Amino acid sequence: MNKNKPQAGVKRILIANRGEIAVRVIRTCREMGIETVAVYSEADKDNLHVRLADKAVCIGPAPSSKSYLVMQNIVMAALNTNSEAIHPGVGFLSENAAFARLVKENGIIFIGPDPDVIELLGDKVKARETAQKYGLPITPGTGAVNAKDGKAVEAAMKLGFPVIIKAAAGGGGKGMRIVRKSEELAENISIASREAESNFADGTVFIEKYLENPRHVELQILADGNGNVAVLGERDCTVQKNHQKLIEESPSPGVTEKMRKAMAAGAVPMFKELKYRGAGTIEFLADGNNFYFMEVNARVQVEHPVSEYVTNVDIIRQQILACTEGRMEINPNAITLNGWSIECRINALTPGAITRLEIPGGIGVRFDSFLYNGCFVPPHYDSMVAKLIVHGTDRNHALARMDRALRELVIEGIKTNIERQRFIINHNVFRSGDFGTSWYAQIEKEVENGR
């Protein structure tokens, strides 16, 4: 049997997530005539996704370990509501192969690639080997290492310090340690491995050459599992605080047409060969004109709206069609990129009740959020409460639009990073487009003081 055989269109999808991404998925489902089932923790009973979905099921108390991460409860909720598919959103169980497998075993469609593909790509060591097989340059580095093995130090010496120790199962900017001296290597491998074990239940770590100030560039992929793989341009996610993305844009100010083509030429055969299905991202570090494969995120990403703006494709819609029907409405050879899009992540610096909310609007402005007047931002989850996304004809136009949209945005009752984002997008270095991943750390004090 062809496991990628198109399935009949689904009528009801359960969304195994909360907040902004759950709202995002519900919106597209509504437009597709698909009913939605929300799941929520006790702390989220008044969350916007619960209000917008057709049905909602409480899956446990506030801590995500007792609610959004409990696979059995989520699958049970899907079975009890006759949901034919589960959309995992981002974070939580979205890249958990065991969850995807459990969903599949229960006769429910998982909106994502096959569990075996998630497993392969979720292991950064295996993903690097896979990328290399398809001729993609990878960041110089090792396979799995352990602290007692003298070979690790030898390998790091060969790479040259600084190096970065990473957890094979890591994610979300966690589980990485930069080491600048050989005598600190063994101890850091032990610490990293212990941290990886407790955070990701897998202590495997590996070493990469640490690039001092590269750009983070990634390709948005959409694939139907039947040989059609589309690249929806690249995103630049170089502005990062502690390896976590703050601002994203498409296209990248540091990517030439030649690089864009070379990245896609390596990525497409890999996704084809893997029979990849749905939305995915292949991440690279770029150093001048060189680029190195870093990892694949086998799910939709927070920053997908900038790609939606420049390609005019609803990524969630195509993801759902790809995974439930084995088809897409886009032609991989006819993707065109128009204008420039920028996204600012709006983070809550404190939890609390929203006492006033004014949402920016006008041409080329999009606000993806779960906030509404009077809602409560609980302390238990990711701090991102909104994404402000703009589109303009070129980068300067998009920047001017972002500045005016950030000026219009008012969120009261909690502390947010709105002013910090305004400071960054108006900074002359950001405006120049010439910066790397270490840049934010260099100006962090300035940003915090709003100077």
Ligand code: ADP
């Ligand atoms: P995660 O899966 O936790 O997001 P990634 O492997 O995607 O981790 O890396 C996140 C960020 O960490 C990158 O965008 C980059 O800023 C930094 N990073 C990762 N590997 C390297 C490296 N070899 N050299 C320099 N920076 C790196």
